[in-house]
Amino acid sequence: MSINFSKCLLIIITGFFFLSGAFAVKTYDLNLLGFSEKHFYKLNELINETFDSINTKVYEYDSINEFTQTTGAPFFICAFSNKQGIHIQSKYLLGDRFKMALTHELVHYTIRMQFPVPLWFEEGLVCLVTEEFSGVTDIIAMKNVEEYDIRNAENNWELVSYCLGCIKKVRGLLSLDSTKQAIP
Numbered sequence: 026m027s028i029n030f031s032k033c034l035l036i037i038i039t040g041f042f043f044l045s046g047a048f049a050v051k052t053y054d055l056n057l058l059g060f061s062e063k064h065f066y067k068l069n070e071l072i073n074e075t076f077d078s079i080n081t082k083v084y085e086y087d088s089i090n091e092f093t094q095t096t097g098a099p100f101f102i103c104a105f106s107n108k109q110g111i112h113i114q115s116k117y118l119l120g121d122r123f124k125m126a127l128t129h130e131l132v133h134y135t136i137r138m139q140f141p142v143p144l145w146f147e148e149g150l151v152c153l154v155t156e157e158f159s160g161v162t163d164i165i166a167m168k169n170v171e172e173y174d175i176r177n178a179e180n181n182w183e184l185v186s187y188c189l190g191c192i193k194k195v196r197g198l199l200s201l202d203s204t205k206q207a208i209p
Contacts, residue, residue, distance in 0.1 A: 050095070051085040055111075057131040064128055065135075068154045071199070074140060081134045082110030083127070089114060101181045106130045106137065129155050145170040149195030152188050166190040 058065040058078030069076055086092035089100050096112050098105055103126040104113035111130040116123040132151045136142065142150070149170075152158055164182060167173060167190035178184050 049087050050091070051087075051115075053083050053085075054080045055083050055127075055131060056080045057128075057135045060131055061128050064132060064154055068132055068135065068150075071153060072140070072150065076135055076139055079135065079138055081106070081131070081138075084110060084112045085115055086112070087115050087117075089118060099178070101184075104130045106134045110134070125155065125157055129157065143171065144175065145173070145191045146195055146198075148175070148188060149191030149193075152192045153195060153199075158185065158188055158192060161185060161189060164189060166193050170194055 056078040057068070057076075065076070065078055086095065092098065092112070092114050093100050096105070098112070103119055103122060104111060106112070111127070111134060113119075113123070113127055113130065119126055129151055132154050133147060136147050136150060164185050167183075167186040170187060170190040173187055173190075175184070175187060178187070
């Protein structure tokens with residue numbers, strides 16, 4: 026039995042390209058100021074702080090399966106940020122929601138890397154900057170957001186309730202006379 030080296034090499038190379046193409050993650054660098062000046066300046070104004078616009082790596086996943094298997098995030102999460110950068114479902118999957126999801130996570134990353142605050146405060150601040158829940162009136166704002174672990178969310182409605190609760194709490198804190206005293 027003779028082994029054809031060229032055939033074996035071709036099979037190995039074909040298999041490699043097939044398997045490496047199974048999950049195609051696009052990566053690129055972005056910063057909040059470059060992506061959305063409006064939101065960058067609103068963040069600075071709202072918190073009365075001067076933030077730098079820092080670059081972060083964005084990982085854009087082509088499929089929901091790829092996103093959930095690679096990151097461990099549930100399918101109903103569009104995006105999230107961590108120390109490595111921003112992980113987001115593809116713009117083709119999210120459609121019109123892509124830009125807002127990316128902006129939301131860029132604001133998160135900007136705050137987290139320069140001005141660490143409790144997660145509920147960060148979430149409320151991000152949602153105030155993006156105004157993405159300003160029209161939501163049919164979901165009750167979650168109470169005791171300080172005790173809630175967002176990683177345990179079971180559905181999108183629970184996440185929205187959490188965000189609304191965070192907005193309410195942060196808005197109340199920022200309406201105090203001194204912003205510096207309001208920040209936990």
